Amino acid sequence: MSNSGRSKPRLVADKRRKKPAKKKGVWSLFKKRASKPVRKSPAKKAAPKKRRPTKASSKGRIRGFFGRIFGFVFRLIWVISWRVSAVVAVLILGAVFYTYTTLPDVRELLDGRARGSVTLLDREGDVFAWRGDQFGGVVTAESVSPHLKNAVVATEDKRFYRHFGISPRGVASAIRINMREGRGPLQGHGGSTITQQTAKLLCLGVEYDKDAWDSEADYVRDCRRGSLSRKAKEAIYALAMEAKYSKDEILSIYLNRAYMGAGAYGAEAAAQRYFGKPAAALSPQEGAMLAGLLTAPTRLAPTSNLERSQERAATILRLMEEQDYLTAQERSRAAANPATLSEAAEAQTGGYFADWVMESGPDFFTRDTTEDVIIRTTLDQRIQRAAEEALAVIFDEKVREGSQAQAAIVVMSADGAVRAMVGGRESKVTGAFNRATMANRQTGSAFKPFVYATALELGYGPNATVVDEPYCQDIPGSGRWCPQNYQKDYRGRVTLTEALKFSLNIPAVKVSEAVGRDLVRKVAEDFGIVSDLADGPALALGASESTLLEMTGAYAGILNGGSSVTPYGLEELSLLGEETPLMGTAGGIGERVIREEAARQLTYMMQKVVAEGTARRARLDGWEVAGKTGTTQAARDAWFIGFTSDYVTGVWMGYDDNSPLTDVTGGSLPTDIWRETMVRVNEGLQPSPLPMSRGIQDRVVEDVDPRPQTRTQPQQQRETAVERILRDILGR
Secondary structure, three states, X not given: OOOOOOOOOOOOOOOOOOOOOOOOOHHHHHHHHHOOOOOOOOOOOOOOOOOOOOHHHHHHHHHHHHHHHHHHHHHHHHHHHHHHHHHHHHHHHHHHHHHHHHOOOHHHHOOOOOOOEEEEEOOOOOEEEEEEOEOOOOOOOOOOOHHHHHHHHHHHOOOOOOOOOOOHHHHHHHHHHHHHOOOOOOOOOOOOOHHHHHHHHOHHHOOOOOOOOOOHHHHHHHHOOOOHHHHHHHHHHHHHHHHHOOHHHHHHHHHHHOEOOXXXXXXXXXHHHHHOOOHHHOOHHHHHHHHHOOOOHHHHOOXXXXXXXXXXXXXXXXXXXXXXXXXXXXXXXXXXXXOOOOHHHHHOOOHHHHHHHHHHOOHHHXXXXXXXXXXXXXXXXXXXXXXXXXXXXXXXXXXXXXXXXEEEEEEEOOXXXXXXXXXXXXXXXXXXXXXXXXXXXXXXXXXXXXXHHHHHHOOOOOOOEEEEOOOOEEEOOOEEEOOOOOOOOOOEEEEHHHHHHOOOHHHHHHHHHHHOHHHHHHHHHHOOOOOOOOOOHHHHHOOOEEOHHHHHHHHHHHHOOOEEEEOEOEEEEEEOOOOOOOEOOOOEEEEEOOOHHHHHHHHHHHHHHHHHOOOHXXXXXXXXXXEEEEEOHHHOEEEEEEEOOOOEEXXXXXXXXXXXXXXXXXXXXXXXXXXXXXXXXXXOOOOOOOOOOOOOOOOOOOOOOOOOOOOOOOHHHHHHHHHHHHHHHHHO
16 A cells, blocks of 8 residues: 555654654554644743852952952053153153263373372382382273283273173172172172273262362262162263273273282373283283282282282183183193283382482472473392391391391492382382381480580591590589490590490490580581481480481581582482483581591591491401490490491491390390491402591690589680680681
8 A cells, every 4th residue: 555645744853862762653654743732832941040150250259359350450550650650761862862962082091099109119210119000001902912901801890891881790690699688789799891881980070179178088089989879870970981982991991990009090001010011911810810909909009918819810810711702722721821920010129218208399290290200310229138138138148037126228329329228127118117217216325426526627637546444423413423334334535436336335425525525416407317416415425316318417527528418319300201301419428517637537536436336346357447336225226337448338226115135235136237238338449548647646645535524613714625626617
């Protein structure tokens, strides 16, 4: 039976969810189709069930709330900050631009010294000392040795050619180091670039004004301040410099202005000061040593501690290798041959002498000079070394270890030209207490030659006699005074020569009283002893004080035939680059004090002191020597001043605190020092005789005898005796 007459059923998708299959018949299908569809009213949507807020949803809403707040704050900060930053940037650019307009031409910034330099030359014209702010001349980054340039960059600012004047990375690193080491962020390491250091050297463009500052030191301290505001100004100045000058110009300013120790400002001065060569000729090790001075120029100066300076240079050589300025081979070679000082710098000869010359010259050309000055002096470096070595030998061999005793030496020619000066046991010093020129000490028996010089000038001869016996005087206001000889014995009648030869005290006092103290004082003063001289009879025994330089100069007057001398060390002063000297010799031979014959007789008497008397330890093989020992009360001072035909040398020994010496007299250690000095001084010289009287004949001479011995007569009688002597002098 065919089904073609039936209508086809609707196509309905199978239910997604399958139920157990139930077989459906045809009738069921038909019945379903025949049923009338029921129209249902639209069903109401069920209201969503109210859910209780979960913990997660609460956190989300809180997070969203604060997120909106933070977003608002961030946007607000961003809006404010970029506007503030823009304003700050404009202000900084304005400050940089203003500073830029104030910067001078680079050539005006190369020499920034407040004082000039003083270069001291010896008698041969060789440099032996420097004073003031030494400046060897302008150099540039292109003209100096590339090793010096590379060493400076490697040490001070390895990114110098890559930054714009300031290095944020360097500042951050410095702050981190300072904080780690327990300091403030701006204390210690500064992280400054070479440009910033140069700005600091320029004091940010503020020039020194003596009316505005108490001293130059205060000005420098203010320039070196490290406050936050100062750092900000320094950064602005550095940025302006970077805009105005090239990198090499900035480096040139730095190389010319940086202090490198020992009074040397700039690379050229330092190269000449330490190595005796121009900055253009420095080796890697020498360049490294100079670069090492920039962090601590005084402490690391090779003249202060060469070994420490060499160690610092070795560190810089390593930095140069790390930054490819040196190969490993070049660095090894330089490290194996560290830089050493030049002969002049190493010797450091004549520190006391140089200080004395600087003190004796005019201030406006020495200590306060604004010019570069050249001073030619009388110093003989060979003789200076001889004196320094002699002093060292005696103290090493004959003075107990740990002794605080001091000594001084002066060597001069007969015209007063000082050839050597040692002012203390530490000879390689600058600015130290100079015992040769500053220490006023009692002279003791070293004064006696001026007593006998007065007697000889008045007509007494070397063979005139005086009685060595107990002797006393009543001193008004002081009581009775009875001098004694050093040996506490008496020799009876002796000649003036014997009295001087054995340094007898009583004959010296008697002669002084006979010729008149005023005349003795006048002769001593005319010979150059300008210190205050005693008024009483102890004048003859050296109760007065004097300096070693004065005493040595006075003895030079005896050697030259009786004329006064003014000790001098300055021969010629001129400005650098000028051929015509501004001033010449500041001393020399002056007026005659005693007759030449009297001077020759006195030299004869003093020669006997060395040949047969208290100074026998001063004898020199082949040389005639004259001199006089001196020992003060309680041996607080010991002297020997002697001379050959060429040089006069004075030696003093004692304690700075005036303590007594132990077992020392003028005829012992001071005489030993004198002899050690003169043995070295006379090397290579041909002996020549002293200018003295020879073959002195005995002749009848009135005895030297003050009348009466005990000074009890009235003042009028003493004045009559002096008047008689003056009348004899005027009538001669």
